[in-house]
Structures are given as C-alpha cells and as structure tokens.
Amino acid sequence: MVACVDIGGTKVAVTLASHEGFAARFSEPTATAGDTGAVASQVLRMIGRACEAAGVPLERVDAVGVASTGPFVRRDGYVELASPNLCGALAGPARGLPNDWSSATLERPLCERFRVVRVANDAVAALVAERHWGALRGSDDCAYVTWSTGIGTGLCVGGHVLLGKNGNAGHAGHSFVNDDPDRSLCGCGNVGDVEAQVSGGGIERRFGVDAATLMASARAGESAAVRTVDTLCEILGRALYNLVVTLDLQCVAIGGSVFWHHRDHLLPKLRARLDGRLPAITAGASLVPAGLGLQVGDYGALALVA
C-alpha cells in the first residue's frame, strides 16, 4: 500500500494505491497559514484520514510519493518548498499569501514517519508516469509538458530523468523565448517569461477571461480569440522547439487542463513552430498528447514509488 500525494498551488490531493487500484481520494485547499510545517502536517493528517476511510492501518503504508509544485531547496539534505512556492499565482505580497515563509518543510516530517519517501516536482513525476504507463514508453530522450494553471516540464535524456542540483530541473516555464509587449507578470516575479504569457493563470490575468472560455471562442472562429490563441501557441511552441534542440529530444508529450480539451486543435499549431527549423534535430522529434490525460496527477505520485 502506498500513499500518493499531489501538492498544487490551490489544493492538496491524497489517495492510497495498491495492486487493486486507487482508494479513498481526498482533496483540500493547500495550507498557506500557520507555521512552516503546515503543509507537511496537512499531508500527514490527510494520509491518516485516507487510511481511516479505507479501513487500512497507517502501518501498512510502506511508501509515500509526493508530486509537488516547486521550486525546491534543500536544508540538511531534505527537500523543502521554496518561496515563492506556488509559482502559478502572483508571489509574495502581490499574491497576498497569509504567511511569511521563506521555505516550508516537506520531506523531513514524512521521512520520520514512513520508510520510503520520494518527492519530485509535479511535472517530473508526470514525466515518470508517462514513461511507465503513457505516451513516453520506450523513449529515452523525452519531455512531459503541462499546459495548465502554470507551465511545467519534466525532462529525460539518455534514459535519465533530469533533476538538477535541487530537483528543480524542468522549470522551463520560467524561461524567456520572446519580448513580451504586455510585460506580463509571473507568479515567480519574472516579467514576460513563458508561464506569465501562456499559462491558464497568465491568460486570466492578461485577458480577463478563463482559458477554457478563450479556447472555446477560438474554436468557434471568433477572430480576436483565434489571433490570441495563435500567439499563445507561437510562444509555447518556441519553448518546445528550444527544449527539443537543447536536449535533442525524440518525443514530447503534452498534457494539462488548458491543452487537454482542445488538443486536436492546439497540437498542429504547436508543431508548426518546430517544422522546418533545424530539421536535422526537429524532424525526428514528435509532439503527442499525454497518454494518461488528466489522470496524470494521480499517476505521477504513484510512479515515484512504483
């Protein structure tokens, strides 16, 4: 029996998994007040609650997989969530978080209770899941990209999942690929990075409309919406091209709530930003929808301990 924990900017989800499948799924708003151990305490409490609901003693939980929003820092060898720890929204005072945490504990309290604990960035966890069960099976040089409230990526080169010095590899959503005339502000404090411009959160802040409404308008042929979505795809497509030529990738799987419901419409627009550019590298790279679709959140945490 393993516990799967998904820590996002707005909610924490916990579920138990065994060979029989998932059981007892709970979700709560992410703790943002209290002391720096509030998130870890919430996770421990939710795992306990899930065990109770499933009629399973806590001792039967052998391992905990945690797929979490970053960025991470390490203190005394343990992963903590760094400030601004929820990059999909405006950071610090601008976002109005009711705490002054510079970092929040995460890995250590879990390690004190469970034998095996694996913490990874949520997009990295999704990459691992897509390599196990999804669209990236059999590919050693690949990426998972989520186009959601934020933009996240998980990267794998030569069969090795990239982590970097503190497990933050994959923050390509915070890279710069163009000069943003609107000077969009990102949750991380950057002005005009990819996430600020094209993420679900960025779309709401820039255009005053949620991403689902914008996408639906574009598909209905409203010309302003069509132009906006084309521009968003140019920007994200550039970021995908940059990843492919920087890492010589074979396959990129794309998921996330903004992308998923309109994937047939969006995929060719993204692909167009690769075609014809440095064909020695891009011609052999495919863009595909994520194999696990919107379930990748559940499977990500599981994949870390599977």
Place this chain on the structure above:
Amino acid sequence: MVACVDIGGTKVAVTLASHEGFAARFSEPTATAGDTGAVASQVLRMIGRACEAAGVPLERVDAVGVASTGPFVRRDGYVELASPNLCGALAGPARGLPNDWSSATLERPLCERFRVVRVANDAVAALVAERHWGALRGSDDCAYVTWSTGIGTGLCVGGHVLLGKNGNAGHAGHSFVNDDPDRSLCGCGNVGDVEAQVSGGGIERRFGVDAATLMASARAGESAAVRTVDTLCEILGRALYNLVVTLDLQCVAIGGSVFWHHRDHLLPKLRARLDGRLPAITAGASLVPAGLGLQVGDYGALALVA
C-alpha cells in the same frame, strides 16, 4: 597514443597525445568539396601525416577522439555530419558550399581503422574536458558554453553528459530567447536565434565588424559599441538563464574566442541576467570562465578517449 581530432567550420586540427603530452599538431581548411567521404578521408590522411611527423607507426594509435561541429545524424548506427553541417556560416546555397552533401560520413571509416573511436559535438567534448581538468571539476549539474564563431553548449545533469537521440543535445545556440528586430539570419537557416545575433559570425554579418574590434571599442568606452555589447550580453545572458532554470545547473563555464579576451568585462554583464530571477534556482548557480581557456579545443577530443 591517441589521436585528437577537432573538426570545425573552417579548419580541421589533428594532434597526437600520449602521457608525455601533445605532439605533431596539424591544421588544414576543412574539406568541403569532393564526395561525401571527403572529411573522413581528410581526417585519416591527417592522422597518418601526424604519425609520420612524430615518428610513430599508425598501429600505435589505439583510440581516436573526434570533437566536431554538428548537427549529427545516424546512418546504420554511425554518426554522420548533417546538412547544414557547418552551422556557424550561412547554410546551403546562401553560404556557397561547393558540395551537395545531405550528410557526410565520419564515424564509420574511422571505426574501420581504429579500435576505439569517440565522436561528440565539440562543445560536448569541451564540457567533458572542463569536467576532467578545468572549471567544472566536481560539478554534476553543469554546462560549458562557447562564445566563438558560433555558440555551442555542452550539458551535464546528475553526472550524466547529455547527448540526446543523435548526440545533438547542447544546440542551445539555436534556441530563441527574444524577438530580433534585425531578423538576423543564422547559418542553420533560423531567423533571430541566439547564434544569429551574438556569435562572432553573427556580429560580423550584422555590424560589418569583427567581434574583437567591437569588444575593444566597447572597452574603450565608445558609446555605440557599449550599447551593442550590452545588448549582446542581454541576449546571451537570457540563454544562460534559460539553461540554468531548465536544468537547475550549479555551474556554467564560459569560453570561446569572442568571450575569452574580455572575460572580466563580459562575465558581470552575463551574470546580471540571472541575478534576481527565480532566486530559488539561480542564486545557487555560478558563472565562471572556462578553466582550459582557448586550449579547450585540443583537450576536448582528448577527454573523449581519456
């Protein structure tokens, strides 16, 4: 005794190396005419000539390391140079290459003659050398960036040198980080990628002046040159920032002829593009001059077989 081969856009250099050091260094303009085996034949001939000059029988060469300009493709499992195989100059008809090669053989003819052959992109080879003997010793999450006629990068994450599906990982010089108002044309055919704007070749094409002259003018305080160099550093600095946040790097070593002679002047300008951006990731990343300086070309090929 090993042969070290450095294949660049303008010249091929061959030297022999043993425990006693380098011997019999030869350099020739890169073969660009003849059949698709011309470059490989040139390399074989030059190795023979070096052995003759050093008074060493060819049979004593156990291994050949080849640091070469890319991009690479694989045919029948062997690395070949792809078109446009010399990305630092204008490609195809625009560059006026006197051949119609879609790819040029490289690895196979060498493997038929020598027991151990290792071919890698020249910036990847330089990264390996910097990790062995230079500024990247002890760093598992690092990059080597050359600011030279072209822009090349070699990448290492988690102690694994990144190669990608065909050994082309590190082509970050062909990524897009801004909107280039001049629409500079790159040797690879891209318009406005990093290499097109800031490389030595790009500087010559854009400003009609060689990079060394431009740098000297900027250091002498000529205001137009100062502004131009500041802009170049903003663009390359963005590319460095993108690498650091995408791969969570700990250290980036910078070399190359454009950078090297003005490294004290340029390094703080590049560093400024990282400072204050996503500090959870960038604060722990250092930018340093390459440890091997301008000798990294010789050491790169050697490092592949050392």
